[in-house]
Amino acid sequence: MSDQLTDNLHNLNSWMNSRNLFLSPEKSRAIIFTKSGSIRSPPPPVMSGSTPIPWTTEHKYLGLHIESNLRWRKHVEMITGKISMANNIVKALCGKTWGAHPSVLMGVYKVLAVPHFDYGCLVYGRCSRELIERRFPEHTLAFTDASVSRAPDSVGYGVFFPSMAVELSGRLPDHWSIFDAELFAIGKAVSEASERKLRRLLVVSDSLSALEALKSNKFDSSVDIISMRVRNTLYVANSTGCAVSCIWVPSHSYIHANDVADRLANQGRYADTAPHIPGGPQTLWPRIKRDIRGSWIEDFLKSCISRGRIYSLYVNHHNFPLSPWFSKIDKPRRFLIAVLRLKSGHCLTPAHLHRIGVRDSPNCDCGALGDIPHIFLSCEKHVVRTKLLYDKLSVLDFPLPLNIYDAIFSTKLEVLELLMQFVRECGLTL
Numbered sequence: 001m002s003d004q005l006t007d008n009l010h011n012l013n014s015w016m017n018s019r020n021l022f023l024s025p026e027k028s029r030a031i032i033f034t035k036s037g038s039i040r041s042p043p044p045p046v047m048s049g050s051t052p053i054p055w056t057t058e059h060k061y062l063g064l065h066i067e068s069n070l071r072w073r074k075h076v077e078m079i080t081g082k083i084s085m086a087n088n089i090v091k092a093l094c095g096k097t098w099g100a101h102p103s104v105l106m107g108v109y110k111v112l113a114v115p116h117f118d119y120g121c122l123v124y125g126r127c128s129r130e131l132i133e134r135r136f137p138e139h140t141l142a143f144t145d146a147s148v149s150r151a152p153d154s155v156g157y158g159v160f161f162p163s164m165a166v167e168l169s170g171r172l173p174d175h176w177s178i179f180d181a182e183l184f185a186i187g188k189a190v191s192e193a194s195e196r197k198l199r200r201l202l203v204v205s206d207s208l209s210a211l212e213a214l215k216s217n218k219f220d221s222s223v224d225i226i227s228m229r230v231r232n233t234l235y236v237a238n239s240t241g242c243a244v245s246c247i248w249v250p251s252h253s254y255i256h257a258n259d260v261a262d263r264l265a266n267q268g269r270y271a272d273t274a275p276h277i278p279g280g281p282q283t284l285w286p287r288i289k290r291d292i293r294g295s296w297i298e299d300f301l302k303s304c305i306s307r308g309r310i311y312s313l314y315v316n317h318h319n320f321p322l323s324p325w326f327s328k329i330d331k332p333r334r335f336l337i338a339v340l341r342l343k344s345g346h347c348l349t350p351a352h353l354h355r356i357g358v359r360d361s362p363n364c365d366c367g368a369l370g371d372i373p374h375i376f377l378s379c380e381k382h383v384v385r386t387k388l389l390y391d392k393l394s395v396l397d398f399p400l401p402l403n404i405y406d407a408i409f410s411t412k413l414e415v416l417e418l419l420m421q422f423v424r425e426c427g428l429t430l
């Protein structure tokens, strides 16, 4: 193996030298990556030219401590050290009643601590589970997860204690959100731990929002009943001698026990019937919101049969946007109203004026039917500007030849601006 590496290094060296690049053998190290991290007898050294490259089990490269077992122990230790230094600085800047504004502290934290987490996290982010155990000695680990499906509605939770091989799973009320279910799973882990009289419990959850909700000391009418119950469970557990800590891990991070909890949560969803667990009004809100939206869409589609034909053709029936089309367009009201009139067809074209009984004939002065497509694309009065509009739209990669409604219902602001420019230059009133 060493000979092969030496050969390859030789090739690499000559390739680099021919490009005026030089490898520094003094700064180079060779590592064998193994599961155990150690090899009984190191193979003969790899040679770069006449200089041997020493074998090693760890090396710092580009700020990352690489170990031969790829567990990242040293690197994580280094980051924790750096971050606790940053935290101390933040602590020095404030007290309970004095000190910097929270947003300033947040800024300091983001500048001093977060980059240490971020740097290289793609590489070390899947570090060994042992590290969790090292940080929380003598803790019993409980992995929690929840699963929600909306077609049809079913919600489940899963809790897994790897050291005791205890698996808990079950179904939850169908209308619960993933947040409720994640909280419930954490509560379940804690109550199981206190029943078994565990002294130290570490709950590992992939739901940051659930953990944040438990961490915050908010106590008012807006706090939902499920997180109140879980907090109560935590309080009871703590006061009966079971110290509970929580830690977040990203979901699907290839931690086996996490996958087990995920599987249990999925299994839970398939239990026969959903139990009735009383929750507060908050647990019902997502369901109520979904139902209202669903019935609104149904009504809208029904009403489209008799009116708003063009409008209904151009809205996406399967994915109604949650915010109106103009919410992200920073333009004067005049602009928005003009676009809205074009979209709805309720504008001062001869055809529309005729429809509402203001004008005798639906025809344009040029003799053709005076509707919106005519005015933009085929009226002889605006031939030159129509040509210009075409040209400019084609610059924007707009599909040509064009149905003018494609442009009117476009989500691109530039397209709408061109239409409005056309209207302005032709002296049209909408």
Ligand SMILES: [Zn+2]
Pocket (backbone or CB within 6 Å): 364, 365, 366, 367, 368, 370, 374, 378, 379, 380, 381
């Ligand atoms: Zn015309």
